[in-house]
Structures are given as structure tokens and as C-alpha cells.
Amino acid sequence: MSKMQYAYDKDMKMMQDRNIAFASGKGGTGKTTIAVNLAYFLSYSRQQVQYLDCDVEEPNGHIFLKPKIDKSRPANVLVPAIDKDKCTSCGECSAHCQFNALVTLPKGVLLFPELCHGCGLCIHICPERAIRDGDREVGLIEEGTAAGDIDFIHGVLNVGEPMAVPLIQEVKRHYREHYIRIIDAPPGTSCPVVKTISDADVVVMVTEPTPFGLHDLKIAVSMAKSMGKPIGVVINRQNGEFPPLDAYLSKNDLPVIMALPEDREIARHYSMGKIFLKELPGYIDRFMELAFNIGRLAGIRKETRQVKEW
Amino acid sequence: MVGIKEMVVVSGKGGTGKTSIAGALSFLFRNKVVADCDVDAANLHMILRLDEVLATKEFFGGKKAKIDPERCTDCGKCRDVCLYDAVSEDFVIDTVSCEGCGACYFLCPAGAVDFDERLSGYCYVCSTEDNGRFIFAEMLPGEENSGKLVTMVRNEAREEAKKAGNELILIDGPPGIGCPVISSLTGTHLAVIVTEPTPTGAHDLKRIVELTKHFQIRTAVAVNKSDINASYVREAQQFCKDNGLVYLGEIPYEPKITEAQKEAKTILDIAPDCVASGAIRGIHAKLQSILEEL
Numbered sequence: 209m210s211k212m213q214y215a216y217d218k219d220m221k222m223m224q225d226r227n228i229a230f231a232s233g234k235g236g237t238g239k240t241t242i243a244v245n246l247a248y249f250l251s252y253s254r255q256q257v258q259y260l261d262c263d264v265e266e267p268n269g270h271i272f273l274k275p276k277i278d279k280s281r282p283a284n285v286l287v288p289a290i291d292k293d294k295c296t297s298c299g300e301c302s303a304h305c306q307f308n309a310l311v312t313l314p315k316g317v318l319l320f321p322e323l324c325h326g327c328g329l330c331i332h333i334c335p336e337r338a339i340r341d342g343d344r345e346v347g348l349i350e351e352g353t354a355a356g357d358i359d360f361i362h363g364v365l366n367v368g369e370p371m372a373v374p375l376i377q378e379v380k381r382h383y384r385e386h387y388i389r390i391i392d393a394p395p396g397t398s399c400p401v402v403k404t405i406s407d408a409d410v411v412v413m414v415t416e417p418t419p420f421g422l423h424d425l426k427i428a429v430s431m432a433k434s435m436g437k438p439i440g441v442v443i444n445r446q447n448g449e450f451p452p453l454d455a456y457l458s459k460n461d462l463p464v465i466m467a468l469p470e471d472r473e474i475a476r477h478y479s480m481g482k483i484f485l486k487e488l489p490g491y492i493d494r495f496m497e498l499a500f501n502i503g504r505l506a507g508i509r510k511e512t513r514q515v516k517e518w
Numbered sequence: 519m520v521g522i523k524e525m526v527v528v529s530g531k532g533g534t535g536k537t538s539i540a541g542a543l544s545f546l547f548r549n550k551v552v553a554d555c556d557v558d559a560a561n562l563h564m565i566l567r568l569d570e571v572l573a574t575k576e577f578f579g580g581k582k583a584k585i586d587p588e589r590c591t592d593c594g595k596c597r598d599v600c601l602y603d604a605v606s607e608d609f610v611i612d613t614v615s616c617e618g619c620g621a622c623y624f625l626c627p628a629g630a631v632d633f634d635e636r637l638s639g640y641c642y643v644c645s646t647e648d649n650g651r652f653i654f655a656e657m658l659p660g661e662e663n664s665g666k667l668v669t670m671v672r673n674e675a676r677e678e679a680k681k682a683g684n685e686l687i688l689i690d691g692p693p694g695i696g697c698p699v700i701s702s703l704t705g706t707h708l709a710v711i712v713t714e715p716t717p718t719g720a721h722d723l724k725r726i727v728e729l730t731k732h733f734q735i736r737t738a739v740a741v742n743k744s745d746i747n748a749s750y751v752r753e754a755q756q757f758c759k760d761n762g763l764v765y766l767g768e769i770p771y772e773p774k775i776t777e778a779q780k781e782a783k784t785i786l787d788i789a790p791d792c793v794a795s796g797a798i799r800g801i802h803a804k805l806q807s808i809l810e811e812l
């Protein structure tokens with residue numbers, strides 16, 4: 209076994225039970241591509257890895273990992289079930305609901321399930337005990353195995369369903385012990401992203417060297433910083449210079465943990481739904497570096513490895 | 519056309535070039551207000567020629583609970599009722615986890631919980647160089663309720679359109695199919711989907727079309743970066759045919775779009791004669807006639 213392989217195995221052992229979240233301010237920066245290729249690389253190098261797709265609005269990891277799904281079940285959230293016979297139309301429940309999900313009419317209470325956050329407050333508030341907790345389906349949780357032995361899990365939000373967060377939390381309830389956990393977060397900086405990265409040990413921000421990319425990166429970084437997360441930046445589709453990005457990164461002490469060039473071959477494999485690392489093994493070193501650098505960010509090693517510029 | 523028409527550009531998947539195309543279209547339409555509803559990552563203002571910010575409005579996205587240790591008796595009720603695990607063992611509320619439901623506030627026997635509105639973002643009304651109006655918003659990082667902020671942007675846009683007697687509101691929508699997208703789509707007259715010919719593009723196109731169908735919004739589709747994969751372009755065409763959607767056409771991959779972005783311009787400014795610019799003008803003409811029919 210080479211020295212490098214030995215160091216790698218040792219580092220990765222320490223990475224077990226760590227949560228690595230892949231985020232991006234802007235959609236379409238290649239977040240999922242990097243996440244699935246890293247999962248593939250880790251599994252290929254004999255690490256136990258779990259891939260959790262928390263981008264429940266547009267889960268795309270499965271397109272590349274092509275998992276064999278062996279468990280599939282609906283995910284439910286709490287929704288009030290109102291007993292018409294007991295309800296006196298007193299209006300207490302609708303007056304207290306913070307999300308305007310209830311309207312009291314003379315003949316009873318009307319529920320707008322898409323607005324309900326399932327908080328259960330109305331159940332406590334109703335003086336007639338006319339409300340119980342019921343169930344509402346918001347999406348699907350699917351589990352399986354991908355590309356050899358990657359433990360795969362994703363949530364698929366029902367179309368027209370605004371409540372992404374409960375489904376994300378359901379996905380995250382499936383953490384497997386002793387696995388390195390790769391978490392694909394939704395793009396942006398809104399509530400679902402915050403909930404996804406809340407327990408991440410490292411946040412990998414995937415960006416592209418364009419003005420839009422930089423603008424959105426800044427917002428995403430300030431969100432992750434305000435949550436106290438260690439951040440590493442992956443620059444995707446590097447093509448020539450983009451000095452504003454370099455200036456921003458160095459001013460904010462943000463390490464670049466991987467850079468990938470604009471490569472038509474990567475784009476071509478992507479457009480066929482393939483894991484590009486399988487077809488372009490020349491990039492394996494990049495992912496080895498990435499894994500090491502994530503380990504460093506997770507606090508298991510001190511020095512960063514130099515990232516090659518393109 | 520009677521009344522104000524609202525047209526929203528969406529993509530399902532991020533990174534299809536939606537904003538660059540929305541930006542280019544906004545130059546071609548006359549007599550309109552432009553609204554950027556991608557409140558998590560507003561980009562459109564970077565390529566429109568803004569004149570000045572006319573008004574900055576505060577956005578309050580919802581309430582958050584806070585326990586006053588002076589008044590708290592450590593009874594534990596709040597921890598029992600909070601379904602979001604937001605209250606710690608020593609009765610401190612984690613603002614990130616707090617959903618703002620108010621259960622702890624209403625049910626605390628000691629009245630020890632404060633429950634106040636939080637500033638979660640800003641909405642800006644701007645004028646553009648061609649003397650039109652542009653509305654955009656910014657969420658403070660990590661804040662919630664972007665759907666509500668989208669609604670605020672749209673209301674401001676309607677106000678401005680009414681004031682100026684504009685006929686069209688052009689909305690750049692957020693990616694995804696969740697809460698802010700639903701807020702961007704509801705009650706609009708025409709949804710323009712910018713997709714790309716890849717498996718993920720095709721997958722997300724189907725999901726967003728389910729959504730526009732659900733809300734019964736007239737839907738038109740344009741394929742961006744159309745030379746990446748011809749077979750997915752054909753698939754998108756067929757998909758439009760099968761689902762009664764208007765197929766607007768293709769825009770080939772154009773590296774100058776990124777260049778234009780770097781100069782804070784649209785492709786129509788820097789390369790008006792390239793194939794992509796021509797395609798965008800063609801799409802504009804089709805959209806114009808659909809809007810007139812509506």
C-alpha cells in the first residue's frame with residue numbers, strides 16, 4: 209500500500225459519521241455532479257458512503273447514481289383532524305394559527321392543508337378537544353443501493369406541495385452509522401437549505417466563476433458562516449481568469465478545495481446522465497484532493513493540499 | 519390586451535440560463551414592469567440598466583420565539599409542545615429551528631416567551647434607464663418565508679404597473695417547484711419554462727409542467743443550450759406536443775452569454791447578430807402574440 213493510500217484510508221476512517229453538505233447559492237453550478245462523483249469516488253476507494261438527496265424539490269442524484277430502490281414509502285406530516293360534532297365554531301384555533309391554515313365559518317372549521325405547518329398548536333388550543341392529529345402525505349422517501357455499495361436515499365416532494373422541510377427532516381432521519389454522509393442540499397439560502405445544513409460538519413459550496421455565481425456564492429457563504437460552519441469552495445467550469453472571485457475568496461479566507469475546468473467531455477457525460485469520473489479517470493486525483501481537503505475542514509488534519517489551477 | 523398580464527419565466531432546475539434569457543426578453547418587451555422573484559438569489563438587477571432605487575421596503579417574514587430566563591420557571595411545557603426540537607434542555611430557543619408557530623408562546627404557563635416579528639429581508643423598487651420599473655428583493659441569509667417575500671414583490675410590481683398604466687409584468691421566477699415557485703406562479707397568465715437538453719433538465723421540466731397544469735397556467739417552453747444533446751431537444755418538442763404546451767424554439771449554447779454577464783449586459787447588447795440573440799428575438803415575437811391572444 210502506498211503512503212498516499214495509507215494516509216487516505218486513515219483520514220477517511222476519521223471521516224466516518226461526518227456530514228458533508230453540498231450547497232450552492234445558485235442552481236446549476238454542478239453541485240449534484242460534484243456530490244455524486246465524490247460519493248462514487250469514496251465508494252470506489254472502499255469507503256462506506258451514504259448519499260442523501262435533500263434537494264427534495266428537484267432530486268437529481270438518482271439520475272446519475274441510478275440506484276436500485278428497494279424501499280419506498282410515503283412521508284407524512286401532521287395535519288389537524290377536526291371532529292365536526294364537537295366543534296362549536298368558537299374560532300380559537302383559527303385565531304391562533306400563525307400560518308392562516310384555518311378559517312372558522314359558522315358551520316365549522318375549514319382547513320387549508322397546503323398552508324398548515326403541522327405544528328399542533330390548534331390541537332392544544334381547542335377548548336372542546338375537537339381536534340386530533342391526522343396525517344397528510346407530502347412526498348415519498350426512497351431507499352436503495354447505487355453504483356456498487358453506495359447507500360442511497362432521497363425524498364421526492366409531491367408536486368404542488370410547498371412543505372419541503374418536513375420531507376428533508378425525514379430524509380435526514382435515515383443517517384447510517386459509520387458512514388461518510390454526503391448530503392445534497394437544495395440550491396439557494398432559504399429555509400430548506402438552512403434545515404439541510406444545520407447539522408453539517410463541513411459545507412462544500414460549489415460555484416462557477418461568473419458574476420451571477422459570485423453574487424449568489426456571497427449570500428450562501430454568509431448564511432453558512434452565520435451558522436458557524438466550516439466552508440470549502442469548489443470552483444466548477446473554470447475557464448480563464450475571473451479576478452473578482454479570487455479577490456473575494458482571499459479576502460474572506462475561503463479555501464478552494466477543488467477546481468474543475470470547463471470541459472466539454474464532462475458536459476457530454478453529464479448530458480447522458482453518467483458519472484463522469486467513471487468515464488474520465490484522469491480526474492480521480494482531483495477527487496482524492498477534494499476528500500483530503502474536506503477532511504481537513506472537518507478538523508481531522510491541519511494542512512490543505514495545494515489545488516491545481518486550470 | 520385588457521388588464522395587466524403577468525408572465526413568469528421559470529426553469530425547474532437552476533442554471534438553465536433562465537435569468538440571462540429573462541434579462542434579454544425584458545429589453546424587448548415594451549410597456550412593462552419587471553419583477554425578480556428569485557428572492558433567494560436575485561441576479562437580474564446585475565444585467566438590467568438600473569437608474570436609481572426609488573424605495574426600499576422592509577419585509578417581515580414571520581415571528582420567532584424567545585424565552586426570557588428571568589420569567590421562565592423551567593417547567594418544560596415548551597419543550598413538550600414544540601414539534602421542531604427548537605427548545606434546548608436549558609430552555610434556549612434555537613432561532614434556526616424555530617418555525618414560528620407560537621405553540622410555546624401561547625402555552626407557556628408563566629408567560630415567559632416573547633414572540634416578535636423579525637426583519638427577514640428587503641424589497642426594492644427601482645427605475646431603469648429606459649424609465650421603466652424594476653422590483654427585486656433580498657432575503658437576509660438564513661431567513662425563512664421566501665414565498666411571502668415573492669408575494670410582496672409581485673404586489674409591488676402590480677402597484678407600479680397600475681400607476682404607470684403598464685400592460686405586462688415580466689417575472690423572473692425562482693428555481694425549483696416549492697413554496698416560492700408556487701407563490702410566483704399563482705394567478706399568472708403565462709409561464710415560460712427555460713429548460714436544457716439534459717436528463718436533469720428533462721426530469722425537472724416534467725415536474726414544473728405538472729405544477730403549471732395544476733394551477734392551469736398557459737405554458738410555453740424554450741430549450742436553452744440546445745446543441746448539447748439533440749435527442750433531448752426532440753424529447754422536449756415531443757413532450758410539448760403531447761401536453762399541449764407551446765414550443766417556443768431553441769437557443770444554442772453561446773459562450774458570449776457569460777461574457778455579457780461579466781460586463782453586466784445582456785447578449786442582445788454585446789452580440790445582437792449571433793444566433794442566440796436571433797433566437798431570443800424569435801421567442802419574444804411568439805410570446806408577444808400569445809399575450810395578445812390571452
Ligand code: SF4
Nearest residue numbers: 305324325327328330
Ligand atoms: S397544526 Fe399548526 S399550522 Fe396546522 S392548522 Fe394547526 S395551528 Fe395551524
Ligand code: SF4
Nearest residue numbers: 295296298299301334
Ligand atoms: S377551537 Fe375547536 S371548537 Fe373552536 S372552532 Fe376550532 S375546532 Fe371548533
Ligand code: SF4
Nearest residue numbers: 590591593594596626
Ligand atoms: S413553558 Fe415557559 S416557563 Fe415553562 S420552561 Fe418553557 S418558557 Fe419556561
Ligand code: SF4
Nearest residue numbers: 600616617619620622
Ligand atoms: S414558536 Fe413554535 S417552533 Fe418556535 S420554539 Fe416555540 S413551539 Fe417551537
